[in-house]
Structure formats: structure tokens, C-alpha cells
Amino acid sequence: MRFRRTDDKYIELRAAFKQNLIKYMNRDGMTHAELARALGVSRSSVTRYLSDDEKTGSMPNLDVLEKDDPSFSM
Numbered sequence: 754m755r756f757r758r759t760d761d762k763y764i765e766l767r768a769a770f771k772q773n774l775i776k777y778m779n780r781d782g783m784t785h786a787e788l789a790r791a792l793g794v795s796r797s798s799v800t801r802y803l804s805d806d807e808k809t810g811s812m813p814n815l816d817v818l819e820k821d822d823p824s825f826s827m
Contacts, residue, residue: 766812767810767811767812770802770812771802771803771810771812774788774799774802774803775803785799785800785803786799794813798811798813
């Protein structure tokens with residue numbers, strides 16, 4: 754499923770994704786670099802995932818997340 758950055762559902766999903774990343778980083782005492790290694794992405798990708806800027810903030814493609822982790826489903 755594809756959303757535009759301006760879609761309410763995308764904004765909601767991105768906020769939840771960001772909050773989950775922050776929760777797990779805090780719980781495990783992880784840096785951006787450590788989280789990037791754990792997710793198999795670049796540190797700059799993690800920075801974009803955690804960004805508050807609507808133009809530069811992002812999240813992984815949901816199709817990719819679901820393919821990489823079958824337990825992730827919508």
C-alpha cells in the first residue's frame with residue numbers, strides 16, 4: 754500500500770514508527786549508528802526516520818518492512 758506524505762494515514766504511521774524507534778533506542782540504550790546496523794540501513798536513514806521535518810523525514814516502504822519481517826503486518 755502506498756501513501757503520499759500528505760495523507761493522514763501516512764502521517765499517523767510515520768509518527769507511530771518514529772515513536773517505536775525512539776522507545777526501542779531508549780530501552781536498549783542504542784545510538785543512531787547501532788540502530789542503523791540492527792535495521793540494516795544507513796545512519797542517515799535512521800536520522801531521516803527520526804526527523805521532525807515533514808520534507809526530510811521519512812520511513813521505510815511498508816512493503817519492504819513486511820517482506821523483511823513477516824510478523825510485521827498491517
